[in-house]
Amino acid sequence: MKRILTIFLILILAFLPVGCAQKSPAQDITLKFVRIGNDAAEAEYWKGLITRFEAKTPGIRIQYDDAAIGEPMETKLNSMFSAGMGPDLIGHGIMSVAARAVAKNYQPITKYFSTWEGKDDIMPSVLANGTYNKEVYGLAYSTTPFVFAYRKDLFAAAGLDPESPPKTWAELKEYAEKLTVKEGDRIVTSGFSFPKSAGNFVEFDCFVFGNGGRYYDADGKPTIDTPEKAEAFRFLSSFLNEVSIPFSNTEVNPFVNGSAAMTLINNVALTGMLKNEEYKDKIGIALPPSNEGKAQETFAGCNMLFVGGDCKNPDAAFQFIAFALTNEEVMKRATDLNIPVTRQSQVEAFTALNPMNAVRAACVANGTGMPRTTWAASFQKIRNTMVQEVLYGKTTPEDALKNAQQALLDEIE
Amino acid sequence: MTGRVAGFFLLMFFLLAAGIPFLIMLSVSLQSMEQIYSPSLALLPNPVRFSNYPDAMSNGNWTRYLFNSAYVAGMSTVLSLFINAMTGYAFARIAFPLKRPLFVLILAGMMIPPQVTLVPLFIQMKQFPLAGGNNLFGAGGTGLVDTYAGLILPYIAGSFGVFMCRQFYLMFPKELDEAAKMDGCGRFRTFLSIYLPLSAPILGALAVLKFTAAWNEYTWPLVMTNAGADTLTTVQLALTRFRNEGEIFWNQLMAATMVSSLAILVVFLSMQKYFVAGILSGSVKE
Structure with a gap:
């Protein structure tokens, strides 16, 4: 019994002294x-x-x-x-x-x-x-x-100018279709890689901003349901299924593993690729394309x-x-x-x-960046669901925007 | 015969379900980032990159992290086993007022999610009297925040352990207590000299569970260690360092996770024979 008690006391004493945190000198x-x-x-x-x-x-x-x-x-x-x-x-x-x-x-x-x-x-x-x-x-x-990243070698192989990435949505669609490689119905090289689920859908924000849209007004009120977003949705829905290998935002972007010719990506995520000798001089970056007549903008x-x-x-x-x-x-x-x-x-x-x-x-x-509002976290959740539903064709852009706006207003209340 | 075959396949299914994630972890820990990012799923590393292990271990002071985790988990386990066993003995053998409601209250503790108690517990640790510059009333300093004691103390109690020990001691014949009493033993002496030495199965099982829980704990060390400088960083906190804003270094993360898992494996293997016996001990009341 004495031995057990002794061990127990030693253990207690062993960790109690470290309970006294040191304080810095008073003058500092x-x-x-x-x-x-x-x-x-x-x-x-x-x-x-x-x-x-x-x-x-x-x-x-x-x-x-x-x-x-x-x-x-x-x-x-x-x-x-x-x-x-x-x-x-x-x-x-x-x-x-x-x-x-x-x-x-x-x-x-x-x-x-x-x-x-x-x-x-x-x-x-x-x-x-x-x-x-x-x-x-x-x-x-x-x-x-987020930058618009593209493969110069694949541009050249498809007869596109490697030094001229698309500047408008129309060019993006045209280039994506030219760059997509299919085997039967299966896409083996994605012309434009865009996530289809999960994560934080800031890639969609790039299209919203590139169409002059914003998510809130000067008074901090949410403005999800506006024509710019509907137009961005319609544009993406018009070609994504034909040019993009479906992937989740929690997975590796196919562009990073060499299976896509263009994408929107966090510039940091390109670091490994840019260091890889295999891709030396083959990667180009640019501002994301915008809708005709609108300024090129991105998410940052x-x-x-x-x-x-x-x-x-x-x-x-x-x-x-x-x-x-x-x-x-x-x-x-x-x-x-x-x-x-x-x-x-x-x-x-x-x-x-x-x-x-x-x-x-x-x-x-x-x-x-993300909205500077007290409802930013709710917005993130609602925006992600909205984009996912539209990309999967579960709802129309108009309905999705209307529902998202209402859901956010309800959350704010 | 059909039952045996079905049983075999069922066991194989569970073995694969438990083993495949571990094998994938091992495989990824030996792959290059290029292979991990390749479009096709590769289960066999090619080439095999053992260098991921030293690379991972050089990302921070891993000797310190492993020591911190082992110290916190070890101390938590030893102290909690002693306290759980003692409390379990009291509830099993000693008659005292409000025994039943108190036991129910302890059991109710199992139903409160740890997230609920996180902030109140943190405030208690911060206001711990006479520690970290605090006065007798717990004001003026940082209490047990940024100390080993602060990391260990919340683990040393535990409803589950008390419940298991009580059930285990209820199986002991009461004659043991009577014999001890005739030999002049008090309650504490009876517990220490008779009950505790006979508790290996239940304490072995609890040790595995407690050590694993303390070793894997992430949130409590996260909030309790604010001084930085890696002094108190545990393995689970360090495992989050293999990512930046844009990418996760999966190979090094898996290599470090493999190293971290080995500690649990050692504890489990050394306590394996007690583990099943301990878990089953409360199942039959004799």
């Missing part, structure tokens, strides 16, 4: 920073940035943490804010802006932004992502635009730095944000992580790194 300000996304390369970059910031700014220390993209980040933030220990600095996406601003999880940083040296240099499309109710809440450190997600609602030292927190958005750091992210620049003055240097970067920068400048 310690800011807790939680960022969305936890892949090794980005985490390494941010740890390096923190070291550089702390060296330059004595008296401010940053305690870094991150969480995986999606639900884990929300769970982490919700629990921290519930316990009254919300982070001082938060790196998060567009969909968080409105909901967390309303919940006072984010502080407005307009007063700091208005005197910040980079305020006129930040791309307007990027700045818009962090603005809500005329207040600036977040400033972007990373953008993930972004992650921003926010000052937390519980932060007691917003001055110090903004100092960190400003440091992370200096020209040097923007270019370091571009060089080390291949992240498109968010400052207009850096586009030239970014393009010098790789000619493709000119297109990526243009996609950022002409990109729109």
Whole structure:
């Protein structure tokens, strides 16, 4: 019995002392920073940035943490804010802006932004992502635009000019039909690869934006049921089944495994392909085609730095944000992580790194993200169902749009 | 004869259903990303890339992650077994006021999803008195957040374990208690010297279940570790690091998952003989 008791006591003693967390020296300000996304390369970059910031700014220390993209980040933030220990600095996406601003999880940083040296240099499309109710809440450190990607070798083989990707919907349809290779009824090479189910249907948003459409008006009211979306649906339904190998957004895009000639894709998802010798000089990227007479636009997600609602030292927190958005750091992210620049003055240097970067920068400048509204999460769910139903022919575009608009209004109420 | 053949095929079906995902995991862990992305489904890696394993293990401090998971799961298991067994013994053998309602209350705990208790539990840990800079009333500091203790404490109680142990001890003859009493043993001594040594089957089974649950836990370590620096990162948290905004590095992810699964395999194999006996122990009341 003594032996068991002794072992038990040793075990208790073994883990109790670690219950005493160390506190930082009283003279230092310690800011807790939680960022969305936890892949090794980005985490390494941010740890390096923190070291550089702390060296330059004595008296401010940053305690870094991150969480995986999606639900884990929300769970982490919700629990921290519930316990009254919300982070001082938060790196998060567009969909968080409105909901967390309303919940006072984010502080407005307009007063700091208005005197910040980079305020006129930040791309307007990027700045818009962090603005809500005329207040600036977040400033972007990373953008993930969707690009129109195509195979130059397959263009040449089909008698198309590899340096002239389609600019209009009509051209897209014509090219897709020429590029599709079939064996009997089976498509072996997809002319234009477009997802048919699951995931976040931002590929559809590219067509909406490329037709001059938006999902909400200036008052923040949803505008799903509009003619631009119906037209986009009709256009896609007119040819997709003949040119696209059906795939789910949770699967690998057939373009990435060499089975498609054109697609809309997150520029980061092309990284592996661009490094592959097999595809050297065979991949081209461009802005997505638009409807005749409309501007070429795309979807561009972004992650921003926010000052937390519980932060007691917003001055110090903004100092960190400003440091992370200096020209040097923007270019370091571009060089080390291949992240498109968010400052207009850096586009030239970014393009010098790789000619493709000119297109990526243009996609950022002409990109729109998810709605900055408190109902963004409901919208995402409803929009995905709507697109899926239309693509599977379960309902007409008009009915789908009408139902989606009503469903969203019901959810908002 | 027909029944035996049907039984054989049924077993084969379950074996394949359980084994195929594992084989696919092993296969993907040895493939290149090009092969994974190829249009045709390839079950056999070609070429076989053992380098995925060192590559995966060099993505972060995996020695630390494995240690953290083993420490948290090991400590949770040892402490919870002791507490569950002791509580189960009390409910099986000791008469005390409100025994039945209290037992029902404990059983009710099994019906509350962990998501519901996540935030209240986190607040409790944050406001733990005299820890992490907190005063006696749990204010002023971070409590047990970012500590091993915070990761372990919520696991050491458990309705299921208490229930299993109670059922197991109900099968023991009461004469054991009477003999122990005649020898001058108190309740605690009786539990430690007689009941606990005879509890190997049930504790073995519970150990496997508890260790697996603690090892696989993702959400609790996610919310409880905020200091970064990998100090308290567990294996399950680290497994999410093989993706970025645009792609998932499936081969390295599967390689790391294989390594992670080995720990569970070792625990299960070492406790296998107790596992079935323990699970069945409460099924027949003698």
